[in-house]
Amino acid sequence: MKRLLAAAMIAALASTAWAQKSKSGNSAFDAIDKNRDGYLSKEEVAGDKELAKRFTKFDADKDGRLDVNEFLKAGQDNDARVLADSAITTKVKALLLAEKGVPSTSISVETYEGRVLLSGFVDSNAQGAQAGKVAAGVSGVKKVQNNLAVK
Numbered sequence: 001m002k003r004l005l006a007a008a009m010i011a012a013l014a015s016t017a018w019a020q021k022s023k024s025g026n027s028a029f030d031a032i033d034k035n036r037d038g039y040l041s042k043e044e045v046a047g048d049k050e051l052a053k054r055f056t057k058f059d060a061d062k063d064g065r066l067d068v069n070e071f072l073k074a075g076q077d078n079d080a081r082v083l084a085d086s087a088i089t090t091k092v093k094a095l096l097l098a099e100k101g102v103p104s105t106s107i108s109v110e111t112y113e114g115r116v117l118l119s120g121f122v123d124s125n126a127q128g129a130q131a132g133k134v135a136a137g138v139s140g141v142k143k144v145q146n147n148l149a150v151k
């Protein structure tokens, strides 16, 4: 029993030592933190489009750099945005499919930050306008860019 306990303690100590190797404890963060100062500068996040774009928003304490907590929050924020966008895409596609007279299978739907992009070919301007109206009616849609072209 004593030996088991000792083994468990050694294992616990070893894992603590291992965890301390990385300052942040987050390998994705460490990969971006090139100078290993425990913060992400604007220059360091330049390669990550979404992080770079929303740097000011994610820098909650406004110190001009992202700590690991701000970085984790940014990740959650990004995941939520991707999820919301994909929910909109799914909903628009389903509504187009249900819409009579719209060739839904030849319409491609993409969403970014609530902006919906419709592209592909339709048989008439009226069909294109109808598809645009359907997309605009979906909750969460901020804007519809209707690039549908008549065959």
Ligand SMILES: [Ca+2]
Residues within 6 Å of the ligand: 033, 034, 035, 036, 037, 038, 039, 040, 041, 044
């Ligand atoms: Ca850094």
Ligand SMILES: [Ca+2]
Residues within 6 Å of the ligand: 059, 060, 061, 062, 063, 064, 065, 066, 067, 070
């Ligand atoms: Ca900060």
